[in-house]
Amino acid sequence: MGDNLNILFINTDQQTWNVVSAYGNPHVHTPHIDRLQKNGISFMNSYCADPVCGPARTSWVSGLYTSENGVPFNGGRMHEDIPDLGQVLTRNGYHAIHCGKWHVEDRKMRDSFHNLYTGKRDIGACGGEYYDRVSTHAVIDFLDRYDQTTPFYLQVGLVNPHDICEYLHNHEHKTIPGPIEQGLLAVEDLPPLPANFEYDEREIILQKMLHRDKVTSIHAPILNGIGDWTEDQWRFLTWNHHRFVEAADQQIGLILNALENSRFKNNTLIIFTADHGESSGCHRSFQKFSLYEESIRVPFIIADLNDQLNIPKNVLDTEHFVSGVDLVPTVLDYAGIEVPEGVQGLSLKPLIEMGCRNAMCEVNVGEKDESKAAQVIAWRDFAYVESNFWGRAIITERFKYIMEYRPKEEEDFVPPGPDTNAVGLEQLFDLVEDPWEIKNLAGESDYGSVIEECRKKLFSFERRLHRRPLREGRLRDYTQRLSGQLHERWAAYDG
Amino acid sequence: MSKLHWSVDYAYASPLSADKTQENFQGQFRQILADALSSSPVDFNARTKSHRYSLLPNFWAGFKRGEVQNLNIGQVSIERKRDDGDVWRYAIEHENTISGEELFLNFNCDHKPARPLTGSWQIRTQNSADGSYSSLSLTGACDEEIDGERAVRVTTASGLSIGAGSIKQDEILTCNWALFDILPSLRENGGLDRLAILDDLEILKNDCRIKPLEDWVFESGDEQHTLTGFSVYGRGFPPTYWWLTESGEVAVMSTMLTTHVLNERSD
Numbered sequence: 001m002g003d004n005l006n007i008l009f010i011n012t013d014q015q016t017w018n019v020v021s022a023y024g025n026p027h028v029h030t031p032h033i034d035r036l037q038k039n040g041i042s043f044m045n046s047y048c049a050d051p052v053c054g055p056a057r058t059s060w061v062s063g064l065y066t067s068e069n070g071v072p073f074n075g076g077r078m079h080e081d082i083p084d085l086g087q088v089l090t091r092n093g094y095h096a097i098h099c100g101k102w103h104v105e106d107r108k109m110r111d112s113f114h115n116l117y118t119g120k121r122d123i124g125a126c127g128g129e130y131y132d133r134v135s136t137h138a139v140i141d142f143l144d145r146y147d148q149t150t151p152f153y154l155q156v157g158l159v160n161p162h163d164i165c166e167y168l169h170n171h172e173h174k175t176i177p178g179p180i181e182q183g184l185l186a187v188e189d190l191p192p193l194p195a196n197f198e199y200d201e202r203e204i205i206l207q208k209m210l211h212r213d214k215v216t217s218i219h220a221p222i223l224n225g226i227g228d229w230t231e232d233q234w235r236f237l238t239w240n241h242h243r244f245v246e247a248a249d250q251q252i253g254l255i256l257n258a259l260e261n262s263r264f265k266n267n268t269l270i271i272f273t274a275d276h277g278e279s280s281g282c283h284r285s286f287q288k289f290s291l292y293e294e295s296i297r298v299p300f301i302i303a304d305l306n307d308q309l310n311i312p313k314n315v316l317d318t319e320h321f322v323s324g325v326d327l328v329p330t331v332l333d334y335a336g337i338e339v340p341e342g343v344q345g346l347s348l349k350p351l352i353e354m355g356c357r358n359a360m361c362e363v364n365v366g367e368k369d370e371s372k373a374a375q376v377i378a379w380r381d382f383a384y385v386e387s388n389f390w391g392r393a394i395i396t397e398r399f400k401y402i403m404e405y406r407p408k409e410e411e412d413f414v415p416p417g418p419d420t421n422a423v424g425l426e427q428l429f430d431l432v433e434d435p436w437e438i439k440n441l442a443g444e445s446d447y448g449s450v451i452e453e454c455r456k457k458l459f460s461f462e463r464r465l466h467r468r469p470l471r472e473g474r475l476r477d478y479t480q481r482l483s484g485q486l487h488e489r490w491a492a493y494d495g
Numbered sequence: 496m497s498k499l500h501w502s503v504d505y506a507y508a509s510p511l512s513a514d515k516t517q518e519n520f521q522g523q524f525r526q527i528l529a530d531a532l533s534s535s536p537v538d539f540n541a542r543t544k545s546h547r548y549s550l551l552p553n554f555w556a557g558f559k560r561g562e563v564q565n566l567n568i569g570q571v572s573i574e575r576k577r578d579d580g581d582v583w584r585y586a587i588e589h590e591n592t593i594s595g596e597e598l599f600l601n602f603n604c605d606h607k608p609a610r611p612l613t614g615s616w617q618i619r620t621q622n623s624a625d626g627s628y629s630s631l632s633l634t635g636a637c638d639e640e641i642d643g644e645r646a647v648r649v650t651t652a653s654g655l656s657i658g659a660g661s662i663k664q665d666e667i668l669t670c671n672w673a674l675f676d677i678l679p680s681l682r683e684n685g686g687l688d689r690l691a692i693l694d695d696l697e698i699l700k701n702d703c704r705i706k707p708l709e710d711w712v713f714e715s716g717d718e719q720h721t722l723t724g725f726s727v728y729g730r731g732f733p734p735t736y737w738w739l740t741e742s743g744e745v746a747v748m749s750t751m752l753t754t755h756v757l758n759e760r761s762d
Binding site for chain 1: 501504554591592593594595596620622623624625626627628630631633651653655656657658659660695697698699700706707708709726728730731732733734750751752753
């Protein structure tokens with residue numbers, strides 16, 4: 001692969017893995033993402049590296065977790081010496097192009113990519129209504145006119161469904177009646193409340209501080225503004241999110257239809273994912289920043305619109321854990337370019353090719369030919385996610401383990417780890433018995449050994465990371481402030 | 496001063512205080528709208544109509560990064576003329592200074608309350624934002640009906656054909672900008688439950704509904720104007736809110752991020 005293979009990376013912003021009609025969600029209509037699903041392999045256990053825009057996107061282009069790349073929060077600063085995907089591709093003969101939302105912190109997109117379109121003022125966090133249609137125009141124009149022989153890597157950052165954040169912000173300063181009172185919808189038009197709307201309140205302190213507290217929450221004005229929401233208003237939040245997802249899907253449709261009739265149809269690999277999820281009332285919460293599934297688990301599809309790239313069709317991979325850090329090695333592997341030293345992610349290409357072989361076995365033989373299908377590829381046995389500097393989670397085949405580090409006595413701005421920070425509170429969920437993460441098992445004696453094992457896995461993994469201190473700047477002030485607030489909470493907790 | 500309706504009340508905290516921002520917005524919004532409402536209404540039955548709307552931010556956290564004195568983020572003009580064959584010929588110019596793209600649309604609709612699209616249409620864009628994308632020209636049309644469905648298609652100047660979805664043979668297809676004429680015709684009859692809207696003539700929004708809302712009394716000095724409300728929404732189309740004057744013109748329309756407020760009209 002590599003010779004003249006083009007790569008089209010389409011990403012949405014704030015779309016949870018299951019807000020896709022092809023995966024069985026009856027309340028949203030996404031025919032174009034469904035088309036990708038049918039034309040490719042969906043990694044159903046895909047997790048972002050860190051569930052917020054800047055960190056997730058910095059992990060995409062660096063192949064590193066946020067404790068390594070310098071961006072654990074929006075507003076972080078990516079370490080200058082880390083090469084990004086655009087630089088590596090360009091150095092190796094690819095035409096690397098960016099279009100739409102960038103939001104990689106402190107890395108100038110134009111230094112790494114050719115700029116196709118990024119708004120009149122570079123797109124910040126939001127504005128799907130303004131930008132996405134123009135991004136699509138830019139992509140159509142590019143596919144119509146690109147006449148170079150150099151293969152291209154084109155990444156398209158759609159902002160929607162992120163406009164759901166503006167829907168939420170809109171409630172900060174005014175009272176907006178629910179959809180029934182407005183006369184817009186009937187109750188039966190609304191999707192149901194999520195099964196985990198009522199949740200186990202035994203959460204880590206970091207989560208309580210940044211999500212539940214009406215003063216210290218990341219979006220305290222929203223939290224205060226929606227404090228008296230009825231169940232119908234929570235359901236209307238989800239309804240609106242679905243409409244924004246559909247809006248993004250419609251842009252994807254135009255892009256795919258343009259690609260299909262362009263001269264690049266037969267030699268373009270398509271990667272689709274989202275930077276993080278949207279809580280939509282799950283755990284009675286909104287937006288992202290948490291370590292629950294709705295916040296960290298995202299769709300991840302690799303597809304093509306032809307039969308020439310060895311991509312399995314209509315395959316749901318429920319076995320392998322995929323991370324946002326896998327984008328860099330996957331793209332580079334397909335492009336035939338060596339992966340820079342130190343990158344944490346893994347290339348999905350071997351899995352895809354194995355999936356293709358297995359799928360072919362099933363198609364051709366009628367039943368799986370075990371001798372061909374039983375090829376095992378060494379792969380990670382859990383997904384690892386960081387959040388809000390001190391929060392961590394691993395997801396194994398059965399369990400979700402969430403933990404937090406206590407802040408250091410003196411903040412040195414080196415992301416916390418097992419050898420420098422004490423462990424705070426923990427949460428454990430049995431994802432087989434409790435996929436909605438409703439019951440925290442961390443306090444139950446029967447699960448002591450599971451916690452122990454998860455903690456061991458996490459520590460072992462984290463000892464391999466190259467954590468580096470945050471660069472000078474405002475983020476240090478922010479981290480210092482959060483650290484102080486956490487110390488106060490821990491002091492109260494320790495009592 | 497009476498409160499603005501929540502659907503158009505820009506109220507988010509900005510680098511200035513929320514109060515100051517509201518004051519700016521409310522001042523500009525009220526002034527533009529009051530001026531427009533004090534001008535002569537366009538005759539509902541006129542064969543030539545022109546409406547121009549100012550675009551203000553309805554809600555956007557990153558708006559202009561502190562430059563909040565002038566909230567204008569663009570404008571849209573809607574001109575249409577009814578020809579002898581009872582076809583309305585529309586010309587739209589839509590400038591958005593946030594995205595940097597200017598959009599020029601030309602399309603035709605039958606002279607019917609739901610303004611169904613007829614014939615082919617043209618889309619032309621001009622991008623002033625940084626980046627190699629500078630412009631795009633598309634023509635659009637519906638294919639002939641096959642198995643009860645009509646495919647919608649747009650094509651670039653060089654011939655790249657792009658499917659934009661399909662509609663059922665009996666489904667009405669219109670353009671979002673024709674809603675400025677569709678809604679006045681619904682004032683007496685309530686809403687509409689099934690409509691396909693071709694957003695900016697290229698993104699098909701199926702299963703759209705038009706729902707009547709409450710009235711809103713807009714006060715300007717000693718004058719009171721009762722505005723009739725509608726909401727339009729559908730697949731991939733979060734609710735938009737529309738406010739019509741007594742004479743049946745759209746005075747205000749708000750989307751998630753933008754408020755369109757009438758500032759000029761003529762026939």
